[in-house]
Amino acid sequence: MPLVTPGADQMPRSGIRRVMDAAWASGRPFIGMHVGEPSFTPPDHVIRAAEEAYERGDTHYVANAGVPALREALAVKLRESNGIEADPAQVIVSAGGAQALHLALSMTVAAGDEVLIPDPGWPNYAMAVGLLQATPVRYRLTPEQGFVPRVDELLALMTPRTRVIILNSPSNPLGTVVPGDVIEELVRFAERNDIWLLSDECYDALTYGVEHVSPARFDRSGVVLSAFSFSKTYAMTGVRVGYLVTPPEVAATAAKLQEPMIACVNAPAQAAAVAALTGPQDQVEFMRSSYAERRELAMAKLTEVGIPFVEPRGAFYIWVDVSARTGGSVEDWAVRLLERHQVAVAPGTAFGAGGEGWARLSLAADGDDIVRGIERIGEME
Numbered sequence: 001m002p003l004v005t006p007g008a009d010q011m012p013r014s015g016i017r018r019v020m021d022a023a024w025a026s027g028r029p030f031i032g033m034h035v036g037e038p039s040f041t042p043p044d045h046v047i048r049a050a051e052e053a054y055e056r057g058d059t060h061y062v063a064n065a066g067v068p069a070l071r072e073a074l075a076v077k078l079r080e081s082n083g084i085e086a087d088p089a090q091v092i093v094s095a096g097g098a099q100a101l102h103l104a105l106s107m108t109v110a111a112g113d114e115v116l117i118p119d120p121g122w123p124n125y126a127m128a129v130g131l132l133q134a135t136p137v138r139y140r141l142t143p144e145q146g147f148v149p150r151v152d153e154l155l156a157l158m159t160p161r162t163r164v165i166i167l168n169s170p171s172n173p174l175g176t177v178v179p180g181d182v183i184e185e186l187v188r189f190a191e192r193n194d195i196w197l198l199s200d201e202c203y204d205a206l207t208y209g210v211e212h213v214s215p216a217r218f219d220r221s222g223v224v225l226s227a228f229s230f231s232k233t234y235a236m237t238g239v240r241v242g243y244l245v246t247p248p249e250v251a252a253t254a255a256k257l258q259e260p261m262i263a264c265v266n267a268p269a270q271a272a273a274v275a276a277l278t279g280p281q282d283q284v285e286f287m288r289s290s291y292a293e294r295r296e297l298a299m300a301k302l303t304e305v306g307i308p309f310v311e312p313r314g315a316f317y318i319w320v321d322v323s324a325r326t327g328g329s330v331e332d333w334a335v336r337l338l339e340r341h342q343v344a345v346a347p348g349t350a351f352g353a354g355g356e357g358w359a360r361l362s363l364a365a366d367g368d369d370i371v372r373g374i375e376r377i378g379e380m381e
């Protein structure tokens with residue numbers, strides 16, 4: 001039989017899979033707090049825009065980097081919401097944030113290179129890096145340091161093969177938001193060391209009482225690549241639209257790479273994205289305030305049952321410390337929780353070894369489910 005590449009063959013399965021498989025195999029109803037899927041639907045005008053695009057016959061190939069109307073609307077959004085001054089030519093429309101990240105890595109990382117990734121962090125970073133036959137090198141985010149990366153520790157992980165550092169704020173799974181002064185420090189770190197800073201800002205619109213600061217604001221020498229998404233902001237996960245913002249010098253290269261990867265993003269989905277950006281934003285605020293309410297409910301219930309947690313400042317996750325309850329492996333504990341109490345959570349180790357003893361609860365679940373789920377976690381010995 002012909003071979004598949006080591007990068008493909010050795011790519012680990014997501015650590016949430018064991019819990020999901022057990023949930024489906026049981027055939028019983030369960031409270032799902034394990035996935036980051038918004039419980040909302042996209043605003044009506046967004047859906048209508050996609051329907052109209054199909055009816056108009058917008059079903060042909062479009063430019064690799066995206067339709068001009070969307071890139072122009074994104075340049076406005078980036079200036080107004082993120083403080084990023086980018087020409088539409090620097091904005092490459094992608095198939096979700098995931099493909100924006102893959103595009104950025106494909107452009108900057110070769111086999112044998114190293115990429116600094118957060119631990120705990122979104123599992124797809126290690127998968128995407130491994131697929132390029134490069135090595136993910138994990139930097140730890142610890143409670144002692146407020147889950148913020150430290151430049152001296154990053155420096156110690158650098159080798160001549162380090163090409164990129166991935167930063168994710170607001171964070172999945174931690175729900176933390178990196179303060180602006182640290183963001184600026186990390187941009188300077190990337191500049192000094194001549195590496196790329198790949199900023200995953202897929203949750204940029206979801207913060208609670210703090211400001212999300214985009215690294216590209218501080219970029220003086222063209223080292224920041226920024227990945228964004230429509231998935232979470234507009235509850236458009238299955239529509240698959242995101243975008244990568246690059247320095248002017250590499251924008252044409254990034255646009256060119258879309259040809260072999262995806263050719264272009266689905267044209268009606270791009271019409272939907274234009275409507276999302278330019279239409280009323282009240283539903284975005286409704287979703288954000290719903291997550292904010294669920295966050296309050298979750299924090300109150302966790303406090304009541306005596307489970308320590310990290311106060312979420314962004315995204316829609318709450319990172320809870322179950323180390324006193326797991327008696328060893330948090331993954332085994334999560335499977336037991338499902339079997340005994342029909343509650344599905346993501347074990348912290350799905351996000352790296354640093355997640356041992358922790359679990360991620362998703363606030364994308366319904367408020368009543370969150371309360372009942374936490375009560376049942378409290379009952380787990």
Ligand SMILES: Cc1ncc(COP(=O)(O)O)c(C=O)c1O
Nearest residue numbers: 096097098122172202229231242
């Ligand atoms: C941290 C993070 N980045 C990126 C993404 C990518 O999302 P999408 O490809 O749907 O835009 C996700 C999705 O869960 C995520 O949690």
